[in-house]
Amino acid sequence: MKKTVIVITIISVVAVLICLKASLYVVDVRLQAVITQFGKPIRTVTEPGLYGKVPFIQEVRYFDKRLLEWTGEPSDILTRDKENIGVGTWARWKIIDPLRFYTSLGTEARGQGVLDEVIESAVKNVVSAYTLKEVLRNTNRRLEYTTKELEEAEDVKKVLIKMGRDNIVEEIRKMAARALESRYGIELVDVRIKYINYVEAVIPKIYDRMRSERIRIANKYESEGRKEEAEILGSMKRELERIESEGYRTAEEIKGQADAEAVKIYAEAYEKAPEFYSFTKTLETYESTFNKQTHFILSTDGEYFRYLKSFRHEGKPAQD
Template sequence: MKKLIISILAIIVIVLSTSLFQVSEIQNAVVIRLGKPKRVVTEPGLYVKVPFMDDVRYFDKRLLNYDAAPKGIIIKGKKSIVIDNYARWRISEPLLFLQSVQNIAGAQARLDDIVYSELRREMGKYTLTEIISSKRDFIMENVTKESREKAKSSGIDVIDVRIKRVELPQENEKNIFKRMDAERNQQAKKYRAEGREKSLEITSQADREKTIILAEAYRKSEELKGEGDAKALEIYANAYNRDPEFYKFMKTLETYEKIMGEKTKIILSTDSELWKML
């Protein structure tokens, strides 16, 4: 009797353990009965299922990352670039997700096709400069929008698509570097030529101003000098007119100073004015 009770209790425990399942806050669940979807559980809690007939598949509610391998793309002008992109997404409809891609690996493959196709289509309209600068945000908004629309049919909600980096193929890097170097050198030569031209213009202007300033200063100095000489002559004249004999004496001394040195010999007659003064 005890064995029977124990067996019954064991069966009850097994049945209860296989008839209950738990869904956490970060999960959705799909109950499958005999291979066919029965119901979708989106709220956390403890639920009942039919033992041995129902199977439960769990799907993450959180944001998931899709990180693609770098791939080549042809852009405007038939130039090749290599892009490394990623996307953030979530499972929006668990049942549709299960029926279309089944699991995360299938979703990653589906996203790879969708995102890469949209990147090729959108980036093919622009040049490399536009892709990495002015049009980058606009391009990614369009890629995200179109990828979201196409992924809806698989129960996937694409939140955001972004580019981590853009690279040039190895064979193009050297050619582009040489062209960029030549363009920068040409621009530098232009700036140097403009600088020399501006320098000559400034130097010429400074020389002209210098000549004008010096000429004006010389003219002014000559005027002042003339005025000084005239004033000196006037003072001398006034002074000498007061005593003509003294004036004659001073002028004779000045003459002596000019014509006589340490070794000068002068022969004078006794009636000479110079002799009289001596």
Template sequence: MNKTTTPILILLVLLIAVVFQSAFIVQQTEKAIVLQLGKPDNNVYAPGLHFKIPFIQNVIYFDSRLLEYDAQPAEALTKDKKALVLDNYARWRIVNPLLFYQTVRTIPGAQARLDDIVYSQLRAALGRYTLTEIVSTERDTIMQMVTKRSSSLIKAYGIEIVDVRIKRTDLPPENQRAIFGRMRAERERQAKQYRSEGQQESITIKSLANRQRTVIIAKANKEAEIIRGQGDAIATKIYAESLGKDEEFYNFQRSLEAYKDSFKNNTRIIVTPDNKFLQEMQ
């Protein structure tokens, strides 16, 4: 290598370094600003190839896409003085990188401002509605109003809020315990009412069944007595007719019945041989 080519190579390397330090590319999803000795040059650079003064200026890139901020749950009061724990989020984007850098500088700084503004607007909006309206009927209206007002207030920071939504609404722990206690007492009251109504219905059914049983048994006994009386009358008639035809057979039948009634359970009877009671055995 001769003395002529060495300076040329050094100059070429320096030229390449200067070009690399001068050129910068902004992606399609980004916007950029250039700082000169720590101060912005009041220009916003769109996607594409751009140039800056090497070693003096530096580039800061900002995401131009929609960003999401998930806020920490916080309490708010409704119109009817009910406390709610709100878990909300916001979708936002940087519309003016220069103003953004001059006011909040970083994403965490922007999120801090978002937290203050969105929460204050949510709390103010919820204070105009009752708990039932917030949970069911007026939720979309509230979200649209909060989004519009929050975006208007945060415009001074180069930010646009696209949407604010409530992910979840809860009651504070002490309110939950009180509500659960009321719900439990209400369910116990209903259970007692159902039990008392069931017992009353059970007593009514049992009383009706017992009355029907008593009536059925009485009718059955009545019919049984009638049938038994009719049978006894027929039997008596038959006996009378049959025994009337033969007096000796009647006496024999009556003696057998007397023996049957007398000689029970090993009964002992002492009589004389000529006793009339034993005449049918002689």
């Protein structure tokens, strides 16, 4: 009898514990809950704590209350100025109406799928309405370029930023948020463009265009270099000719002065001793004109032979 009472007591306690566990639930500070009865939602719990429910009839569906992360796939978009780009975006969202979220989607995984559709659609609609420069830049701040030619090419385009990237991103967020909050109970807290790049199909063409621009700039530098080289070589040649001309003129002036000085000296010497001067000049002439192979046929009364007539050979006077 006692054993039966003990077993019944144990069974009763276990049943009470099971019922108690089935009738109580805890909502964590990070979560919020939707209570359903036979699959139909009847209330929501957003504050943390210990709560009760009808066991075996009512169920608890938990949803995260924190900021959740969403990262989208790259979207191929054609901008207003016909630039084909790939745009990658990310977002932060949270569930602000768990009841509406549960009735429309049911799970967070399906919520991620809805975000894929809504945000990517908003990105395409908004970005395609603006030029690439508007999507890339925020202000009309003058950019710094590595070459003057690139800066001049940018000035020719006359880029004017009216909207700017931050405002475009905010427009994307508002467009997507309106669709998400009213229908799915989702608040889109923030949206950001992660990267912008040209699509793979047009990247080779972009590189070719950049290469052509660089080649054009290089050819311009090369042309200017050849022009400056020709000017430098021409200036150097003119300077060299001027120096040579001045040097030749100076040399001729010095030679002229030296010849005049020599003539002056000769004249002064001739005036002082004309016979001696005539004699020495005649001897110099002999020295420069005679050698062992020289044969002269001269008249004995010639001027050239005048000093030879007085030459004494072996102590005898010369004969006329």
